[in-house]
Amino acid sequence: MKQNGKAKLAVFKFASCDGCQLSILDCEDELLAVAGAVEIANFPEASRAVVKGPYQVSLVEGSITTPHDAERIHKIRRASKFLVTIGACATAGGIQALRNYKDVKQFTSAVYANPSYISTLQNSTPISDHVPVDYELRGCPVNKYQLVEVLNAYLNRRKPNISPHSVCMECKMRGTTCVMVAQGIPCLGPITHAGCGAICPSYNRGCYSCFGPKETCNTKALAKRFKVMGLQGHELVRLFRSFNAEADEFKKESVFHERED
Amino acid sequence: MKEKTKSIKVDYLARVEGEGGLHVKIKDGEVTDVKFNIFEPPRFFEAFLRGRMYTEAPDITARICGICPIAYQMSSVHAMENALGAKVDGQLRALRRLIYCGEWIESHALHVYMLHAPDFLGYEDAILMAKDHPEVVKQGLELKKIGNELVTLVGGREIHPINVKVGGFYKTPDKKDLKKFAKKLTWAQGAAHDMINFVSKLKFPDFAPKYEYVSLRHPDEYPFCEGRIVSNKGIDIAIEEYEQYFEEQHVRHSTSLHSSIKKRGAYSTGPMARYNLNFDKLYPVAQEAALKAGLKEKCDNPFKSIIVRSVETLQAIEDALKIIENYEQPEKPSVELTPKASRGCGCSEAPRGSLYHRYSLDDQGLILDAKIVPPTSQNQKIIESDLWKFVPKFMKLSHDELTWKCEQVIRNYDPCISCSCHFLKLTVERE
Ligand code: SF4
Ligand code: SF4
Numbered sequence: 060m061k062q063n064g065k066a067k068l069a070v071f072k073f074a075s076c077d078g079c080q081l082s083i084l085d086c087e088d089e090l091l092a093v094a095g096a097v098e099i100a101n102f103p104e105a106s107r108a109v110v111k112g113p114y115q116v117s118l119v120e121g122s123i124t125t126p127h128d129a130e131r132i133h134k135i136r137r138a139s140k141f142l143v144t145i146g147a148c149a150t151a152g153g154i155q156a157l158r159n160y161k162d163v164k165q166f167t168s169a170v171y172a173n174p175s176y177i178s179t180l181q182n183s184t185p186i187s188d189h190v191p192v193d194y195e196l197r198g199c200p201v202n203k204y205q206l207v208e209v210l211n212a213y214l215n216r217r218k219p220n221i222s223p224h225s226v227c228m229e230c231k232m233r234g235t236t237c238v239m240v241a242q243g244i245p246c247l248g249p250i251t252h253a254g255c256g257a258i259c260p261s262y263n264r265g266c267y268s269c270f271g272p273k274e275t276c277n278t279k280a281l282a283k284r285f286k287v288m289g290l291q292g293h294e295l296v297r298l299f300r301s302f303n304a305e306a307d308e309f310k311k312e313s314v315f316h317e318r319e320d
Numbered sequence: 321m322k323e324k325t326k327s328i329k330v331d332y333l334a335r336v337e338g339e340g341g342l343h344v345k346i347k348d349g350e351v352t353d354v355k356f357n358i359f360e361p362p363r364f365f366e367a368f369l370r371g372r373m374y375t376e377a378p379d380i381t382a383r384i385c386g387i388c389p390i391a392y393q394m395s396s397v398h399a400m401e402n403a404l405g406a407k408v409d410g411q412l413r414a415l416r417r418l419i420y421c422g423e424w425i426e427s428h429a430l431h432v433y434m435l436h437a438p439d440f441l442g443y444e445d446a447i448l449m450a451k452d453h454p455e456v457v458k459q460g461l462e463l464k465k466i467g468n469e470l471v472t473l474v475g476g477r478e479i480h481p482i483n484v485k486v487g488g489f490y491k492t493p494d495k496k497d498l499k500k501f502a503k504k505l506t507w508a509q510g511a512a513h514d515m516i517n518f519v520s521k522l523k524f525p526d527f528a529p530k531y532e533y534v535s536l537r538h539p540d541e542y543p544f545c546e547g548r549i550v551s552n553k554g555i556d557i558a559i560e561e562y563e564q565y566f567e568e569q570h571v572r573h574s575t576s577l578h579s580s581i582k583k584r585g586a587y588s589t590g591p592m593a594r595y596n597l598n599f600d601k602l603y604p605v606a607q608e609a610a611l612k613a614g615l616k617e618k619c620d621n622p623f624k625s626i627i628v629r630s631v632e633t634l635q636a637i638e639d640a641l642k643i644i645e646n647y648e649q650p651e652k653p654s655v656e657l658t659p660k661a662s663r664g665c666g667c668s669e670a671p672r673g674s675l676y677h678r679y680s681l682d683d684q685g686l687i688l689d690a691k692i693v694p695p696t697s698q699n700q701k702i703i704e705s706d707l708w709k710f711v712p713k714f715m716k717l718s719h720d721e722l723t724w725k726c727e728q729v730i731r732n733y734d735p736c737i738s739c740s741c742h743f744l745k746l747t748v749e750r751e
Contacts (some may be wrong), residue, residue, distance in 0.1 A: 072339065073624040074360075074363055075386075076383050076384060076386040077337045077385070077386045077387060078383070078385075078386020078387075078389070078479045078480060079339075079386070080386075081386045081387060081479060081713070082479065084430065085464075085468060085478060085479070086445075087461040087462065087464055087465040087468075088461075088465070090461065091447070091450055091457075091458075091461075094447040094450075099445075099447065102445075103332055103333070103334045103335070104334075104335065104336075104337060105334075105335065105434065105435075105726075106334060106445030106447070106448075107325050107333065107334040107335065107444040107445065107446050107447070107727075108445060108448075111476050124361045124362075125361045125362070128361065129740075149711040153383075154363075154368075154380065154383045155363040155364065157364075157368035158367065158368055160368075161367065161368065163364070173423050179361065179362060182322070183690070199383065199480065200386060200479040200480060255477070257527060258476045258477055258481050258482050259490075261476075261478075262476050262483050262490045262491040263490050263491050263653075264482065264484060264485075264490045267379065269480070297373065297376070299370065301376075301379075302383070
């Protein structure tokens, strides 16, 4: 697996905006150090060079939306010792999972001039629906420092040190006044996985949960609170149905309010 | 004479954003087929935007592309404000230009140093290039970082900023933070001059097809978010008229639509088009730097887009400095908006070209219909047309060299393939 003593790192892309893998190139200060520590074996966004697997760590961005991709992910799994999903697309189906609530076939055949040219699945699904995943890094996009930490951890065969708490905790840590309590702005912070550093509340807006659900999150209680604040069912559907729409907890909650509406 | 068939195949194009390939067929020394193949899975943004609130458009459409999220946010906020009849002016408008400057600096530095320069110097990637040219790559990364920091300073985060809002911003930055940042931009000025100097010395193939260039043009500024859509062949229209002049087609080998000018065909958008149509709007230092780097006021060699990008980087740095110098924190971060049944469009200049958005809203502000035309769809036809012209001229190169050069023909346009595969609607196609 190692060549010249260096572990092979690969980056693979499925349906996505490329933002999460761009986060690697956005580690300007660490980039050359990372490149020195590993052999970048497959990273088409950055290099023409392709080195065959097996790879010690594969970073996978994007969700599965085509029959071809549903097969390709199995090959990647077989070639990878550790498979890490990066971002909301790979971890929770991404923004493109909004299609899951509509009939893709209908708009393919109704609106497309040449539907037969298009090969697509009804649903956009996370990587873990298809193959076992060793670690899921959340965020749309991922936080680049967390990404470096995860990489570091797998290359050194330890567990990544990523806090499992909520965005609320991050607000407290940075000393931001709660936007929900002080300004009555609906905020998904209480149920959202930490990682961004609570950016939105510090800009006077509610969290829209680009990092997705935190572990054991109480979506019901928060939805109830939102209703007391005057939000209606269809607004709750939209809140829970965005960048992590396919994440179990959010999916259940959005479907519940859709039925109720 | 015996028939000789050769083909150039690149299954997975590297150093572009998204998934694409290339297939060129040559028979008896003549090019018989060119396909710039985009197989990025469609993501259907225009479909699922329906039923979402107009306020969500900047956050959602940003996710079309991680490299130019600001372009998506700017085109969408302008379209929404156009629909709702709001004017965002003064310092808020200046801040929008400022965040866009950050994106230009970041995206151009990424493309020039990490994606494009390695081609000219024969490296597979920038990391290998860094072994022989460490100072150049380090300076490039520093420049890119400054662009990112500027986006973060105004937008809260470098990829998919959270602070851009229909009507303005959620929060405006402090004057003193911007002033502090100006120091970095002053360093960046010098770095941009080095950048222009560095790329001007690269070797450029002798290749200069004639194009129709399309970009925005503004009476007072090098174009960003506003102005008229113009071309060097007589187009001069308001943004609202875009769809009367341009159309999209669906071809079998691409999951991205091909745009063209109605009844006329391919056109080029992006740095080359902006430069050719707006040289007079560049700051004098940028004009001077361009001329010193060997560009004329017009430039038709797409390989030289790397110089044009570097000149635009300097332009964006100068612009950012000027905006910061005149900045006063506005009283309110955004203007009030009232939803109503309406229709509006917006166009802005993403680093890689014009990006058009159009939305219809209902009286609650829910999106009824969306149309988004990204720069890569607009440039696809011109990329193929370049390849048709390029291959015959450079047939004598070895197979590997020609393949690499063809890849470069594509990379000249910095195509952003994820962007171009968001679509819902397709129009006619006949074989
Ligand atoms: S998770 Fe978000 S940032 Fe990452 S690839 Fe998907 S859309 Fe882009
Ligand atoms: S939406 Fe939430 S998780 Fe995403 S950046 Fe904002 S506060 Fe952080």
